[in-house]
Amino acid sequence: MESIPPSLTIKHIAQLAEASTSTVSRVLNGSGYVSDAVRKRIEQVILDTGYLPSSIAKDLKSQRSSMVGVIIPKINSFAASEIVAGMSSVLTARHYSVVLANTENTPKSELDYLHVFKRQRVCGILMLATEITPEHLETIRSMIVPVVVTGQDASEHGVPSVIQDERLAARQLTDYLIRCGHRRIGLIGVGDWDKQVGGERKAGYVEGLLTNGIAPVESDAVYGGFELHDGATGVDKLVPYCSDQSPTAILAVTDRLAIGAMSRLMERKIKVPEDVSVVGMGDIDISAVYRPKLTTVHYNYFNTGAAAASILVDRMHGDSRGAERQVMPFELRIRESVATRQ
Amino acid sequence: MESIPPSLTIKHIAQLAEASTSTVSRVLNGSGYVSDAVRKRIEQVILDTGYLPSSIAKDLKSQRSSMVGVIIPKINSFAASEIVAGMSSVLTARHYSVVLANTENTPKSELDYLHVFKRQRVCGILMLATEITPEHLETIRSMIVPVVVTGQDASEHGVPSVIQDERLAARQLTDYLIRCGHRRIGLIGVGDWDKQVGGERKAGYVEGLLTNGIAPVESDAVYGGFELHDGATGVDKLVPYCSDQSPTAILAVTDRLAIGAMSRLMERKIKVPEDVSVVGMGDIDISAVYRPKLTTVHYNYFNTGAAAASILVDRMHGDSRGAERQVMPFELRIRESVATRQ
DNA sequence: GTGAAAGCGCTAACAA
DNA sequence: TTGTTAGCGCTTTCAC
Numbered sequence: 001m002e003s004i005p006p007s008l009t010i011k012h013i014a015q016l017a018e019a020s021t022s023t024v025s026r027v028l029n030g031s032g033y034v035s036d037a038v039r040k041r042i043e044q045v046i047l048d049t050g051y052l053p054s055s056i057a058k059d060l061k062s063q064r065s066s067m068v069g070v071i072i073p074k075i076n077s078f079a080a081s082e083i084v085a086g087m088s089s090v091l092t093a094r095h096y097s098v099v100l101a102n103t104e105n106t107p108k109s110e111l112d113y114l115h116v117f118k119r120q121r122v123c124g125i126l127m128l129a130t131e132i133t134p135e136h137l138e139t140i141r142s143m144i145v146p147v148v149v150t151g152q153d154a155s156e157h158g159v160p161s162v163i164q165d166e167r168l169a170a171r172q173l174t175d176y177l178i179r180c181g182h183r184r185i186g187l188i189g190v191g192d193w194d195k196q197v198g199g200e201r202k203a204g205y206v207e208g209l210l211t212n213g214i215a216p217v218e219s220d221a222v223y224g225g226f227e228l229h230d231g232a233t234g235v236d237k238l239v240p241y242c243s244d245q246s247p248t249a250i251l252a253v254t255d256r257l258a259i260g261a262m263s264r265l266m267e268r269k270i271k272v273p274e275d276v277s278v279v280g281m282g283d284i285d286i287s288a289v290y291r292p293k294l295t296t297v298h299y300n301y302f303n304t305g306a307a308a309a310s311i312l313v314d315r316m317h318g319d320s321r322g323a324e325r326q327v328m329p330f331e332l333r334i335r336e337s338v339a340t341r342q
Numbered sequence: 343m344e345s346i347p348p349s350l351t352i353k354h355i356a357q358l359a360e361a362s363t364s365t366v367s368r369v370l371n372g373s374g375y376v377s378d379a380v381r382k383r384i385e386q387v388i389l390d391t392g393y394l395p396s397s398i399a400k401d402l403k404s405q406r407s408s409m410v411g412v413i414i415p416k417i418n419s420f421a422a423s424e425i426v427a428g429m430s431s432v433l434t435a436r437h438y439s440v441v442l443a444n445t446e447n448t449p450k451s452e453l454d455y456l457h458v459f460k461r462q463r464v465c466g467i468l469m470l471a472t473e474i475t476p477e478h479l480e481t482i483r484s485m486i487v488p489v490v491v492t493g494q495d496a497s498e499h500g501v502p503s504v505i506q507d508e509r510l511a512a513r514q515l516t517d518y519l520i521r522c523g524h525r526r527i528g529l530i531g532v533g534d535w536d537k538q539v540g541g542e543r544k545a546g547y548v549e550g551l552l553t554n555g556i557a558p559v560e561s562d563a564v565y566g567g568f569e570l571h572d573g574a575t576g577v578d579k580l581v582p583y584c585s586d587q588s589p590t591a592i593l594a595v596t597d598r599l600a601i602g603a604m605s606r607l608m609e610r611k612i613k614v615p616e617d618v619s620v621v622g623m624g625d626i627d628i629s630a631v632y633r634p635k636l637t638t639v640h641y642n643y644f645n646t647g648a649a650a651a652s653i654l655v656d657r658m659h660g661d662s663r664g665a666e667r668q669v670m671p672f673e674l675r676i677r678e679s680v681a682t683r684q
Numbered sequence: 685g686t687g688a689a690a691g692c693g694c695t696a697a698c699a700a
Numbered sequence: 701t702t703g704t705t706a707g708c709g710c711t712t713t714c715a716c
Contacts, residue, residue, distance in 0.1 A: 002408070002466065002658040004486075052457060052460045052461045059398050064343050064344055064346055065343070075427050076423040088442065089444075100430065101439075115394060118349075119395060121349075123345075145346065289601070
């Protein structure tokens, strides 16, 4: 809370231009009748002084605002920064401004930010969610402005959501592995409190196995966090040092985990993809450049953010015909981390 | 500009609690005397109704705000997103909110955003600059709130700046290459309208050569843009197809350029580092993972953003003792992309 | 301790 | 075509 040095007000301009504040307001907003002579005079004064009207006062008076709150778990990550760029792109094109809340992966603070946004009287909220708890839902429902989420599917709770078809993606990846001749496929997953990455991606893996007549084996799926070392840990669980009965391929539910897994494998002198194949999901920038280049699923995060923002803009304009649930397309990116088995 | 659905006002709370708006205001701000009985009653009503006071009205009345404008050329890039994370981290700790302007690499729009921020009556501005033109300077000077830049050095113009010691970093890198036995070192640079990356880094390269008694040769330095393909183009200029007289090492002024260069080299069956060594600058996330792992200079972007935000906060509190110019430390990251020559 | 009243910078009836 | 006036939701003297 810093005091703002006093700036010019509409009154000053009115005085300098020898007009009333309402007339100045009219030329400012291009509304109502103003004679050319007066308009010229006022415009000149505005130019000379560099006057910029306070949107704070304007917003208060007119009970409207053009600020959109954006909640992000970690702005300094590939996917999140792409999503924000996409959101920002459509929002600024429509002359909204973006208030950014970076929660640094502390879901608790998401609720705090929701409150801050409410005080700030933002006109809409965009949220990249990792987990939607009942408290989240309650707070979102108490919001009087539109909210659109991405990252998780909250459409069944009436919150418009933009999501990826995680399940189908994981299933196609599994399918691909099986077509390459793999029959024993390990999964490095995350907890299923994360419905999309934890739940759906795993479900897709199981579906892929099942539709190919392979029975999923419990111990071939391991779970952990989202970091590189979780990928390494996953490998150690899946590929024991003294055993010849380990998976020939591993599906890691994120690229980061896949890269952690590959590093660990190579550290242990296990060749990728010759000995063990690995696939990831997400197609982060590193994946195309890592050796071996990672076979993965590509999501267009920028477009995902843009789509969420578009839906929000529609809702803010009172147009609620837009889908409650938009599923973004994905693409398999076949690269070099999978070997064919006969 | 969306109309905000009407929410509770301080008047409603006053009525419900059978008190005056001033008393409610007092309990809201913990200022002035309020009897316990009345306070309890008011707090209860606030809790029951979930009332959140409008910061718009508060800001207007009290002529203060807690919004900081942040201008970024491209949020979806490694360095920028780290810097924003650092800024956001200190700003939110101090209860400021962040209004993000992603200019998508159109410097022209930086000026526009500066104006938007002025209308919004933000209490301070943080800017990640690529180029500071006279217009920029003029607009910044016309700002009545503190401005802190990073990425470029504007301290000589009275604008507090947080920068990297680009020159020393490039010089140490050049030194290192020479210590490894290289005598003919090429430079893949960028235009020197970018004073830091274009000007300073090149200056450091020349200094490094000179202090080691090597005369810089004009044709060993080439210039282009910031993209991967600019790195490739640089290589083709520096290492002609039919010549045995090409550099044994290349200093690329960014990691991205270095990676573009290495890819091109390897495409042309020139081994890195055996045939040609390559170093970059910046230590983006990919560099540690590329093969060969890139030797480069590491900057802590998160801390850079945090430092800029700290200075801004000090300035906003009226404390201008803080340095006009803060130079962030860097570290050489020796990895695998440089070979030793005898 | 508490409330009435003025006013922050702007917009929008309504008058003139 | 222009000016007067009454607020928007809050804070802050200043009386009581």
